[in-house]
Amino acid sequence: MLREELMKMLDGREDDMIALRRHFHEHPELSFDEKETAAFIARFYEDKPVDVQTNVGNGYGIIVTINGKQPGRTIALRADFDALQIEEQTGLPFASKNPGVMHACGHDGHTAYLMVLADCLIRLRDQWEGTVKIVHQHAEEMAPAGAKSIVDSGLLDDVDEIYGIHFYPDHEVGTVFYTSGYAYAGCSDIKVTIQGTGGHASQPHRSNDTIVAASSFVMNLQTIVSRRINPYDMAVVTIGSFEAVGSSNVIKDSLVLRGDARYMDLEVGKVIEEHFHRIGRGLEEMYDVKVEIDYNSDYPPLYNHPKETAKAAAVLEKHGVGSYLNQVIATSANTGAEDFGQYLLKIPGAFLNVGARPNQVEVFNNHHPKFDINEKALLVAAKSVADITLAALAGE
Template identity: 40%
Template sequence: MPIINRIADFAEDMTTWRRHLHTIPELCFDCPKTAAFIKERLEEFGVDEIHDGIAQTGIVAIINGKGAGRTIGLRADFDALPIEEETGVDYASTHPGVMHACGHDGHTAMLLGAAKYMVETRNFSGRVALIFQPAEEEGGGAQVMCQEGIMDRFDIAEVYGIHNFPGIEFGTFHTTSGPIMAAVDTFMINIKGRGGHGAMPHETVDPIVAACSMVQAIQTIISRNTHSGQERVISVTQIHAGSASNIIPDTAMINGTVRTFDKDTQELIQKRMREIVEGQAASFGVEAELDYEVGYPATVNTAEQTEFAAKVAGEVVGEANVDGNVAKVAGAEDFAYMLEERPGAYLFLGAGEGAGLHHPKYNFNDEISPVGASFFVRLVEQMQPEVA
């Protein structure tokens, strides 16, 4: 059961939609042009219901099948990134400093393609809820849509999502049961000492020495406080202090990221970091404040739904082209909030060679759109076959 012929027939339409969206990238929740374009296409297709204004610019559209059944949620994100585009394509961003560098324009095109086909055929029972979501990159749009009640309001039973992945072989699917993407936390440590002349350090309370010691101590959380077999990351990514070679500054700042796959490890790292900051501050005689921000949770696929999704993917692209036990990815994804509310699965779709995600030369591979759209359709049709 390969790519659906009818979907292949309007692959050019999906490319046109995607490239138009690529020209009008928008950030976070403020995506009025993108939302308007999506709504226009859904109205053209003849979906049964369109509910907009969710999480400001999010949309949920309903397609009714033939006969009673559950509602299956299919999600596409549609926000862009604050990056200056360097692709040189003739459909490049017309919004300076903003571009679709993660393929959300392509995710939207795939879901629109699936919607067009399912409106035409309705070869399923129950309903499909098409979830078009803003603010994946920043703001947690999935969380906001859930907080505004989409799961209960539309009686969504299960939910599924796809993300394109450059560098993975074209047209292959990768997923796994359990955690597939990490929780992401951010920390900032502000250190206050007493500055002075670099030639007279004994008259100062040096925040730089304290900062260096804190960075080294924080790294021991991974090596000495967590199990060696666990996947977890602490990266210090910024240290800022000072303004001249002969001045010891008053303050220093440390910034970084934490990636974990289970709540116990996440909580342990936060606890130990607070203890280290407090202890190191006392030992160096500085004041230090830790601002630890808990971000997106881990994206955790449920076993039954993941197994089913992998089976459907295999029928679309061939079993040999599906890895159902892929290694976890330390990146984060706010689809996690939807999976906390409902069972479901998140899958990566290989895009072949090309610039990586979040790179100014990245460009979505339009040739995978029929693959993703076919997967969405077959998932629904096989999960809820049409009632005779």
């Protein structure tokens, strides 16, 4: 039977997943600069009976098309492969060889498990119907990110469903957890430049002080959440950088603020953006300064389609629990951002989370310089996505 053969094949390829994960971990590359990583992935599929499209989207995206024994449904599976600008402190024997760059979010593992799963599906292609598209995505971590450009390429227009996973070290290996509906927050990246009139601190009346104006702006932004958003809706507005270095006796001529807005609904995101600009216009009038706002909504809220999410959870409950899984858990939404949401704006599907708690006592979460995953989670991810894929191909 196909499923039993696929699961047995994955069991025999666990060491390959680990080896691939360690290779990627040792050779991380930043978003939009993943040239060698992409080339390595493309070489993996050389001489295999698949169609490989490279340089997809606004970077090094790759789409691998695997055709089954005859036409049927088309299912896409996605894994990201970019790293972060972090100096690794894990002490692992396969730690990053690229100074200041680290796989601190598990993308090395995402790519490794999916490559091996793809290879197994290729080897068994005469036993299943339909098409599987493997999406190796560049630049998840850095706006404008890679997902939207891959969607805009049109190469996924024929996809019926799409699925992806993310590793998290705060859940035990053998656990898959998910959220139906809004699962991850949308995220907007914001840059605000305020131009005033500089001058001497002894003559403030001859200047238009940007620090005073910016301070008022930062405080007033908090009224967006407290007074413009329904209390039942999730929203966060943060100014994380206030760049105004200068001398103590100089009134600053210009400065830059950088911030972040998060929300679980696209309409809430629109309200935040609208009022950001309104407060900016008011600041110009009140302080006689010029305000330029660069507001980029690059990561939409990730909305897991309830029907596909329920089907995926049911498949894992049926086939996974008691075998390679201990639990399948419905959880609350994650306020982090994930550009997988771009695919789900157009294609039905779901994004699930896989427990990957390391064996050490202290656990370091995603984006920490000591972040690591338990490599046993690679096989769990491969089997989970394999079961979901077979069910989706069969229309179950």
